[in-house]
Amino acid sequence: MDAGQQLSTTQIATDTAGFAPLLAEVRHAVLSGDRAPAVPRSVVSESWLRCLRAGLDPDRQQSLSLVDPKTVLEIRAAHPLAQVLPLLRSTLLCVAEESLHVMVITDAEGHVLWMDGQREVRKLADRFQFVEGVTWTEDTVGTNAIGTALAIGGPVQIYAHEHYASGQHVWTCAAAPIRDPETDALLGVVDVSGPFQTIHPATSTLVTGAARLAEEHLRIRMLARDEGLRRRNMPHLDRLGGAPGALLSPSGRVLATSPAGWIDGRLAVPEEGGECLLPTGDLAVAEPVPGGFLVRPAEPGRPRGYRPALTLAFLGDGPPTAVFAGRSRPLTLRHAELLTMLALYPRGLTADQLAAHLYGDAGNPVTVRAEMHRLRGLLGGLVEAKPYRLAADVEADFVTVRRLLDEGRVTEVMAAYRGALLPMSDAPAVRAEREELTAAVRRAVIDRGDPAALLRWTELKDGREDLEALSRLLSRLPQADPRRAALIARHDRLSAQAEHEARLLRLRRAQAGPRAVPPRVRRLP
Template identity: 50%
Template sequence: MHVAEPPEPDLLRDPESYAQLLRHVREAVLSGAAAPRSPRSVVSESWERSLAAHVDPDAGEAPLICEADELTELRAEHPLAPVLPLLREMLVSIADDAEHMMIVTDANGLILWREGATGVLLRADRVALTEGTRWSEEAIGTNAMGTTLATGQPVQIYSAEHLVRRYHTWTCAAAPVRDPDTGALLGSIDVSGPLRTVHPAMLSLVTATAQLAEGRLRAQLAVRDEKVRRANMPHLASLRGRPGALLSAGGRVLAAEACTLPSTVEVRKGGGTVTLPDGRIATVDPLDEGYLLRIATSGSAPRRKLSLEYLTDGPGSTTVDGRDIPFTLRHAELLTLLALQPRGLSAEKLALQLYGESGNPVTVRAEIHRLRTQLGTGVLQTRPYRIAATVDADFLRTKAALRAGDAAAAVRSFQGPLLAESESPAILEERESISAQVRQLALNSRDADTLWAFWETSCGADDLAILDALCAVLSPSDPRLAAVRTHRARLG
């Protein structure tokens, strides 16, 4: 975890003047006028996400999600509950002295706990900064809690850096807390207060506290792991030297026998058969806590086959081992980018290629998780994200034909533009490149069948150069010539 881009030194030298400058910047950016300076990148990117979620900059208010009785149950079950005493020790006494308050949210921005100076708590009540309200960017726009959850990094938000006007009299600093078992976001820790209480050390303090909380959770996890290991060692011993392992409830390898495994094995709730990254087949049996993994064979299982048909005017298709897989446009974009980069891509690079500079790796990780669930085991791997299956994709066949200069093969695979509805910058660039190259290769071929096949796609239907080339190469006795001439005349 690293400290995100901090506010500028002017904030600490003259907070009131700095707040006034930020208000001018915000008004200019929202109105489209020339701004006196650019907002910090972490802020401008958050504004873009918030506005895309239709947050009202002038009248937004954090929505109340949970009533008190429901909140009590959520608190008791939340993974951050065990470290709440540590958070109080680190932050609440300081918050009291500095007229701040400590806030703890879940991964969706729901405020679970809020403690601190009475005057600040009463002031917070008036702007819905209370337990049970949601402070994600989608719900209330740019704020330290929501933005740290969106970016996965610590962040400080001051005055008019908040998108919603009613929070311009507040300053806040927040840091994310991750599950040491899975790496998933558990929530955020935040310190908020009135503008006059801004302090240069607040972001560092919140970040250090989040790291201590993760360390405490990691220590508690190690204790649980050891208990599970001791309780389940007889199950591992029952394999009598055959390859296998004890796994935690999340799939982490706690102990292994006669085999080498990755640090974590993907398991479904209830166990079942899994394919390991190297192709071995294993059976996962549920225990009272965790799982027993038994490697069924030392040989490699056949690689799964992923087929992608995305060069089409229609919806396209995604299949795994011949089975149709329901897919979204975003999933098709992810598979396309990974197929084009067989060595794999990080979440950050995927976010950049999918969304441009406003891309969010957290969103990509969530989409990849859903996609892996759809495809099943043995298709996508992580660290980096890459396709483990054998890939048969029409756009890869077309690109190979283009490299070979084989016009007939290129047009045969090309049934339309690549993911025509995609607005992803990388997909758009690839779409235009493939379409232009196939068109030029077809024109250069001067082959009637090749030109006709390209003309039948949406990319060639009204292409005057293609029509003129067909008129030139089709035999007068060819019945297709009349159709081409008629269409050419219609276009003028």
């Protein structure tokens, strides 16, 4: 295979064992910064990059903590995927066992809730801590089908040496996410994993099909609940006597209206009911009824065009969240990226502009429109179209940090800055904003020289190995401060590491000679 040729899923799936040596060479070369004999699949190289940024050691897996068995049982009992467990077992378990694989189901956080399969295969999985109760995500164990499916929100198969962690190279896994038909929220992942020598080429297709069957099963149950809610609560709607009103599901999905077609889609309703916003921007009141809500226009008194508050928390390693209508909602990475762009461009952006910001030259506005449709379903009237913009008073933590920087309020900056903006995002515009914001915060803290701000910076992931910031902090911290000893030890370690890397660079340059032409190096983007 030519060095510039990209590996394909079809090639690897049809002969995983035959491609294993090449996959090993590609991984070693890419992670070492050398020229690779082939280009890894993009889903793999992007995952490796996320793992490198997270500081994971590819050749040394950390000891993983487990959720205790009692807690696992409690999570299982309350989890929506328990409803589809028999379906998934009947669809996948026989195939998994015949190919010496296991079937695994996780929740949306990557906790392994169920693992079924032959005892011998489970013993093999035990060797790299792949057991019930473990958290199997990219930021804990590196590139793997479950963690990568959670990260990208789509199905994926990872073969042998495509795993970031060397301890998992005996393994191949195929995973697909399962979403809630009510809210489109990620419920978890179904996965089939086992030795790469026994993988079947159709495993990924089968797992993805099983996930879609599970979603359809959940959708049918949802429709039955909808019908029951309408049947029980239509009298409430009839009592409005012809005045506008609507019945909503618990998540705010419109199930029935009077008059017909008064509103549609989804409204952002507080968990306990109360004020909400109609798609027109008018205020409404949601009253709890058995199994959902009855919504009607609010009494006159609040002007048309009232703008609700929308709070976005996108800084740091925690999941991105939006708070509106009194409720905090977790967001998918793609929805968080879209909201980042709309917060940065309050006048709005077209689908083409959003596609360019999020996907670069390969951006497709059709993909953006589909994602915006889901986002508008989640946020209701908070997102307007033509162009896409936020119809709310937005308080975004990353915008707040930028404003505080502009005003020179460094102490308040460090109180608000919890870490990098959407650190898992590879969207070009988000990455640019993240890098600019992090660099601006760093420079402001170092230049100001305030010990409290410097200490806070060096406690964050972005600044923990910042040699310049540590030097500045030690120069400002009192000699009697008890924290100096640990800071000096970290400073000395980083100084020695920097000097070692400088010596290696000088040695490489000397060995190359003045006339040597360095080879073309293919690196992760």
